[in-house]
Amino acid sequence: MNMDWNEQLLEYKSYLLLEKKLSANSIEAYMRDIEQFYCFVCHHSNKVIETITHDDIEQFITELYDRGASGTTRARIISGIKSFFNYLYVYDKIDRLPTELIDTPKIQRKIPDVLTVDEMKCILGSIDLSQPFGHRNRAMLEILYGCGLRVSELVNLRLGDLFFKDGYIRVTGKGDKQRLVPVHRGAVEQVEFYLEQRKGMNVDRKNAEFVFLNNRGKPLSRVMLFLIIKEAVAAAGIDKKVSPHTFRHSFATHLIQGGADIRLVQEMLGHESILTTEIYTHLDTGYKHEAVELFHPLGKQKHSF
Numbered sequence: 001m002n003m004d005w006n007e008q009l010l011e012y013k014s015y016l017l018l019e020k021k022l023s024a025n026s027i028e029a030y031m032r033d034i035e036q037f038y039c040f041v042c043h044h045s046n047k048v049i050e051t052i053t054h055d056d057i058e059q060f061i062t063e064l065y066d067r068g069a070s071g072t073t074r075a076r077i078i079s080g081i082k083s084f085f086n087y088l089y090v091y092d093k094i095d096r097l098p099t100e101l102i103d104t105p106k107i108q109r110k111i112p113d114v115l116t117v118d119e120m121k122c123i124l125g126s127i128d129l130s131q132p133f134g135h136r137n138r139a140m141l142e143i144l145y146g147c148g149l150r151v152s153e154l155v156n157l158r159l160g161d162l163f164f165k166d167g168y169i170r171v172t173g174k175g176d177k178q179r180l181v182p183v184h185r186g187a188v189e190q191v192e193f194y195l196e197q198r199k200g201m202n203v204d205r206k207n208a209e210f211v212f213l214n215n216r217g218k219p220l221s222r223v224m225l226f227l228i229i230k231e232a233v234a235a236a237g238i239d240k241k242v243s244p245h246t247f248r249h250s251f252a253t254h255l256i257q258g259g260a261d262i263r264l265v266q267e268m269l270g271h272e273s274i275l276t277t278e279i280y281t282h283l284d285t286g287y288k289h290e291a292v293e294l295f296h297p298l299g300k301q302k303h304s305f
Contacts, residue, residue: 003049003093005038012087021175033080049088052098057081061102075104114250119238120145126235133215135194137228140212140220142187144244147171148251148269149181151222151244158209164188173270181268252280 009031016027040060041047047056060081064074082099089097115123124145127138144154153171161170167188168180191211203217210219225244233242240246248269255265266277 005041005049008049008088008093009034009038012084015087021177023174023176026174029076030080030083033077034084036077037081050094052085054098054101057098057102078102078104113241113246114253115238115240115242115246117254119236119240120247120250120254122236122238123229123232123242126232128235135190135197136212137232139187139190139194140225140228141232141247142190143169143183145247145251146184146187147181148248148255150248150270151225153270154244155210155212155220155222155225157211159211160209162191162211164192171270177270179267179270249280252277256280 012034013027013031016022016030022030037057037060040063041052041056044059045056061074061078064077069077082102082104085094085097085099088094124138124141127141128134129138131137140154143149143157147169149157149171150173153173156172157169161172163169163180164183167182169183170178171181172178195211198213201213201217203213207213207218212220214220214224222244229242229244229247233240252265252269255268256262262277262280263274265280266274269277271277
């Protein structure tokens with residue numbers, strides 16, 4: 001029986017939502033990539049799903065290359081195609097995997113920009129706490145850096161997610177997956193200062209559960225968080241391009257440089273794969289040299305000849 005492409009794509013979309021529990025944005029990205037392959041098949045051969053071969057997929061990859069698609073883009077699309085055919089195979093819709101011998105392009109991971117510990121202290125210290133939203137802004141940046149949160153995780157943080165007596169916050173990450181992240185005492189104090197001030201705000205009743213609110217008593221937007229960080233970085237006199245994600249990168253890098261176990265960092269960041277976290281194991285050259293000199297048995301401090 002020949003399977004209808006559109007029907008299978010719809011069922012796959014439901015699988016991503018209900019079984020994989022992916023976010024709407026992730027599902028849209030997956031479907032967009034698969035539909036590129038579907039359009040290619042319709043234009044070149046109009047094959048049904050069951051007859052797709054390794055060569056069909058290789059031809060599509062060649063076309064992507066000819067179009068000028070980057071290695072990163074090709075790797076993402078190939079990953080999406082593999083996921084689709086794996087789904088078909090696992091659910092007995094096809095009896096062989098045409099993607100089995102398809103190689104994913106090797107891409108060089110870009111090491112993210114990070115701030116030094118001193119730069120981070122300068123940014124946090126640059127916030128004027130005498131201003132109406134000074135404590136809110138300081139509390140947000142303390143949590144962003146101190147817990148390594150994504151932007152969406154911070155702006156969606158709710159009062160019921162704060163377990164300060166136990167030293168944790170509950171974070172809802174990608175795919176609505178929840179994790180507990182330790183929070184240090186300094187960040188707790190800043191949030192508590194802000195929550196005291198918040199009692200005098202005109203809080204929108206529908207949004208009262210959100211921790212960080214704007215001057216209208218509604219949840220803070222992503223754009224507003226970017227602007228707050230931009231102002232704090234400028235006030236600190238730091239000439240670097242800093243985004244909310246820079247705080248997350250810095251959190252992970254500083255933990256690993258300080259000796260934290262990578263799997264613990266993976267858990268706190270909410271990464272599904274340890275490979276994603278491994279990018280933070282990079283250290284600056286000076287730090288590496290210092291470690292070698294200090295700990296290697298042939299380090300210059302240990303030479304006796």
